[in-house]
Amino acid sequence: MASSTQIQVKEAVYITPSSPTPSHILPLSSLDSQLFIRFTIEYLLIYNNPARTKSAADRNAFTSRIKAALSAALVPYYPLAGRVRAQQSSGATNLEVVCKGQGAAFVEAVSDSTSISEFHKAPRHSTQWRNLLSIHVEDLLRGSPPLVVQLTWLADGAAAVGVGISHCLCDGIGSADFLNFFASLTTGQCRGFTDLKVKPVWDRHLMNPAKPRRVMNRSVIPHPEFNRVQDLCGFVSRFARETLTPTSVIFDQKSLNGLKKLASSTCPQKEMKFTSFEVLSAHVWRCWAMSLGLPSTQTLRLLFSVNVRNRIKPNLPEGFYGNGFVLGCAQISVGELTDKGIGWASWLVRKAKERVGDEYVKSVVEMVSESSACPDSVGVLIVSQWSRLGLEKVDFGMGKPVHISPVLSDRYCLFLPVYEQRDAVKVMVAVPKSAAGKYEYLVKSPCSNST
16 A cells, blocks of 8 residues: 655644634535535645744744634634534535534644655655645544644655645635635734734525525526436546546646647637636646547536636625535537547637526526535546635745645646746646556647647
8 A cells, every 4th residue: 555654743632713702503505515515625735944943942933823823713714613514404404513612623743754855746646645634534524623734844844734624614715715814823914803804704695595496497507517427438437446646747828828829729719719727627638538548429527616706696795715616517528529629628618617607506506405416427527726716825934835735636636826937837636547647648748639
């Protein structure tokens, strides 16, 4: 079995809010309660050789500051110190948070065998960095804390900050807002709730079905992400059975501009201008599909998060940190995806984004509330864009993170920020071992598979 980073835990404690917080039960929304997001978002941020934390005394002082800041951050964000459970009322399917100031978990650890150079490339295996967030919440509904923070001192003086935050409580935007507030408290740039320009807003009822329930015409607003498709090639069993190999590729601004030019020149809709997300998603999707050697008739879907805060009426309030996204879905057969080129694939991504409006979001809310609808996994690649969340700004007093990634590298494809390259994107995804070499060749050679 592949080994993970070796650590020694110095301390593991619960951090409670620094001031009294409300003691009550808060309901989570239908979007918060979806089955497919009942997991923990796990961030890994690496900080390079922090000059102020080289001695034992400096490290102890820093640990005290970050613990005090976490305690202060849990006052306005007090639900993160609660515990999630299924709603107790009869017939309810949503979740709720029991808020009694129970606390978030904090771990301090040391790794004498890990240096910052390990993070310059993809991990050797999917779980290599698992111990940098050693409290892994597998089942939130069993009373585990929805927030875990681990500070690990590395061998060369660098530091790793691992954060696990329940996806039921926050989406990517909400969790990044919390992390930036938490970090600003650590540095003293923010002194507390009163200094917050945008206050955190709960208001989860805004993402529940309308009352009385509306009759939805699902033929008018189709949702292919929830449909089942035939598995023609043992797709699901292959990803469960075969070892996954992590990959990491950086696309700088020049590379992204090249993809945009290529997509525009091969798109059937003449002179169409695409975004970096559209062309990069299309390129990665095509390379992933071609590397897997799937049957040409297998249906594929690209799923990606679409922020709906400003797409619904009325807009969600500024500071809303719950799940304010739905899934965009582009669908096509393997044969069409590979034959029609990056321009066509980029256009599919564009159309999937454009479909997401007020009525679309309301229909998703109705579906997940009524039938616990959950995306299918056959032929699916999921892309999540962490590169626009603001994670690159999270500074605990050790400078900006030089590496940002998930703790685990798996089949979810993540677009990540790149240190000191504002317009660059790092793409991390784990693919079956038998496909890894071909995938990396194709993804680094866009012109070789443009048509």
